[in-house]
Amino acid sequence: MQHESVQNYYGKVLQSSADLQTNACCSPEDMPDYVKRVLSKVHDEVLMRYYGCGLVMPHVLKGARVLDLGCGAGRDVYALAQLVGPEGHVTGIDMTDEQLDVARAHQGWHAEQFGYQNTSFHKGFIEKLDQLPVEAGSFDVIVSNCVINLATDKEAVLRGAYGLLKAGGEMYFSDVYADRRVPAAMAADEVLYGECLSGALYWNDFLSFAKRAGFDDPRLVTQRELTIENPALEARVAPLRFNSSTYRLFKLEGLEPACEDYGQAVIYKGTIETAPHGFQLDDHHYMEAGKVFAVCGNTWKMLAETRHAEHFEFIGDFSKHYGIFEGCGGESPFERDAATGGALSCC
Secondary structure (H helix, E strand, O other): OHHHHHHHHHHHHOOOHHHOOOOOOOOOOOOOHHHHHHHOOOOHHHHHOOOOOOOOOOOOOOOOEEEEEOOOOOHHHHHHHHHHOOOOEEEEEEOOHHHHHHHHHOHHHHHHHHOOOOEEEEEOOHHHHHHOOOOOOOEEEEEEEOOHHHOOOHHHHHHHHHHHEEEEEEEEEEEEEEOOOOOHHHHOOHHHHHOOOOOOEEHHHHHHHHHHHOOOOOEEEEEEEOOOOOHHHHHHHOOOOEEEEEEEEEOOOOOOOOOEOOOEEEEEOOOOOOOOOEEEEEOOEEEEOOOEEEEOHHHHHHHHOOOOHHHEEEEOOOOOOOOEOOOOOOOOHHHOOHHHOOOOOOO
16 A cells, blocks of 8 residues: 555645655755756746755766656756756656656656757656666666655665666665664554655665665765654654665675775866866765875775766776775774773674
């Protein structure tokens, strides 16, 4: 019944973002200027029916094939369509007829605004991506904005996304996460589920699911705490806490479970139009243009074996290993406190 509940909530109960009872499905107000520019060219009715929690417009998208999981009325599809340009294509998937009707109704309007037509929409379930009319291994980037929490089988979504990406492709998505596993009774609450709260994954379960799907070394890009701002609903979810996080997951062979040091470094050339001064890979890798930046082997691959490669100079290779990257000790016995005799505290 979960699918029917979500379809009813997003198709009939919610008529605009003003109908939301919490701020969980709302994007942060601060956004880059280039995002504001593309959103200014999206139809008002599409904008009015937006229910996302983050920004899913990474850099380096020109000419890319992009898939939006749970595209709703198409706000992100039409924004991304401008970033990929006439040589790229953006496909939206959603299970709610009312949302897709709005998205499709404005395809011609947006094509006239942009000067080209490069969007398509399909009805389907994101848990069953292999059953949709899209080709395996054909997408450069997959995005999703506050939708996977609504899925009945979240691990299946990640497995399906992995299969649809090209080698070196990326899943870049925002969603709501909980600080612990959500009780089953809470997950059955239609309003809490529709408001993107009671379907939220426990963050550590998400990391396990992502790795099992093939996305080794998930990278957190941004996160912000969600304040529900509805006392009645806040009382129903207590004591759980939620945040909105954006992750990037790369489909890359050979990523290691730890940050391994091979003496490598990169220099960002400053050639990405939307990031002239520096490139933000994740929440702890900001690479200022022109500056040598030491990286672990995994970060090297995320830049050298993906669409980002042409924008970097690469120093070193994988011929010599220096152990764990400094500051990423993990469980290394060589980093235990000698004063305690090497003893570790119990968790």
